[in-house]
Amino acid sequence: MKFLFVPLLVTAFSIHASAADPVMRPLFNGKDLTGWTGDGYVVEDGTIVCTPAGKNLVTEGTYTSYILDFEFKLPPGGNNGLGIHYPGYGDSAYTGMELQILDNTAPQYANLLDTQYHGSIYKLAAAKKGFLKPVGEWNRERVSVLGPAVMVELNGEIILRQNLDDLAARNPEHQGVKRRSGHIAFLGHGDPVAFRNIGIVEVPPAANTEGVIAAGFKQIFDGKSLNGWKHDPDNTHNWFVSNDVLKHDGKEGATNDLWTEKSYKDFTLVFDWRWAGDGEKMQRPIVLPDGNNKTNDKGEPVTEEIEELDSGIYLRGSEKSQVNLWNWSVGSGEVYGYRTDKNQTPAVRAGVTPKMKADAPVGQWNRTMITLKGDRLTVVLNGRVVIENAQLPDVNQEGPIGLQHHGQAIDFANLWIKEL
Structure with missing residues (x-):
């Protein structure tokens, strides 16, 4: 034969991305945490809010290539993160990767590394600074994960473009940067960071x-x-x-x-x-x-x-x-x-x-x-x-x-x- x-x-x-402005599928229904697992987060007025006990809030599904939209609001000094390709165990910043969500204008963050500012891939790649809205206002972020290509847009400005294959070659000890699929997660530190309008379009x-x-x-x-x-x-x-x-x-x-x-x-x-x-x-x-x-x-x-x-x-x-x-x-x-x-x-x-x-x-x-x-x-x-x-x-x-x-x-x- x-x-x-x-x-x-x-x-x-x-x-490939199928549309310049893709139609998003909601990952948050605005009412409860259906589709997510984890403790220390509550739903208030159509938003997900991290409580003092909040750590990881993880999607039930796993994703490989996608475009993710969400809005977030930071309190003074607020610290959270977006986990990508997270396997569901271990320190998400290292078993997966963490994109910083951070009020890096706060005094306690005066001595950050470049790779710790908002939008950066934690300890791996630095994002451009200066595009966060003032504390207490809503920010809009789009994260595109398309094969090895990762891009972060904050309030309409591209603040990060990285190739994960290149990052993996430069950081051979980092296990998460080698992954090409996993859960999406919000990675809390007990600060009342709020999220809303969370949507995804998966790219076949x-x-x-x-x-x-x-x-x-x-x-x-x-x-x-x-x-x-x-x-x-x-x-x-x-x-x-x-x-x-x-x-x-x-x-x-x-x-x-x-x-x-x-x-x-x-x-x-x-x-x-x-x-x-x-x-x-x-x-x-x-x-x-x-x-x-x-x-x-x-x-x-x-x-x-x-x-x-x-x-x-x-x-x-x-x-x-x-x-x-x-x-x-x-x-x-x-x-x-x-x-x-x-x-x-x-x-x-x-x-x-x-x-x-x-x-x-x-x-x-x-x-x-x-x-x-x-x-x-x-x-x-x-x-x-x-x-x-x-x-x-x-x-x-x-x-x-x-x-x-x-x-x-x-x-x-x-x-x-x-x-x-």
Whole structure:
């Protein structure tokens, strides 16, 4: 079988902003702290206010490339911060990165380092000074995190532009600057700093639209709606669309798995996906290249602790012929229903076991191509062939494609298909 490496797949993982003035999705509803975790913050008159007990207030979701808008008001000497790419543990300024939110006009901050002033990436990169409004007035800030590029705009003035790859090279001991996804957080120090009008637009990977159309592919997700997918518009709240990204919030709902209205026979499917939230630590089997689970000398299962993240793509209407997207050590691309079926031949079970783990780090985008022709399956993940011409005996000859929800938040983008 020849592999069809379409232009969409080989396009570099560049990031694009879809609009000069993007439509923001609220991260704060103005009423309560739904969507956030942490203690020491209260909602007053449509604003989030840090109390004397306030430390970290963290988004439930994780983000990789985005534009974030918010307004903030500082009291005299007020000190807070914006955490980006925060993993949810440790000192957020070092396990992630902290953008300073600070009244650096206060006398106690007379001897700050340049990298400690407002808008700076704490201890890493200095922002331009002089664009904060007087204490007690509202400031408007936009933070753009697009791949390695970070930009901070304060009250309409660009005060910081940095490349995280360059910063990481100059600061090899700093773990957070190496991250490219994580939570967003407000990092309090007990001062009554207030926040409002918090909104985000997520930016999916760029796609060579002209190239995939020329190659005969058609969109099965229009980037704006769930048109073409089986759903009840009044009861599909856990699946939603935001700036060309199809998102599942990880929670149970009336519609969990999402199926195409159309059925397909032979096809190549290309799409991007990423984990958009945290998983739970669990013990999971170690899968061997022959498809069997590893055991010790006594025949007992050998497991390892992982962050359980699990979803998949159902092929031709069947849960058995599911290409897994997950965080097991064997890697995404595995076909669990066939690998674990002891009635299948050793060749079949080995064939549906990935040759390697090609997943990007958790939270970052993955680009996947699935080709199913007859009963033969090939899966390419991030440009690497992980399943090659594997046989799926008795697979359905035709059926819809499904996106599985298995308990964790997940994003999809750039879903294209070519019927063969």
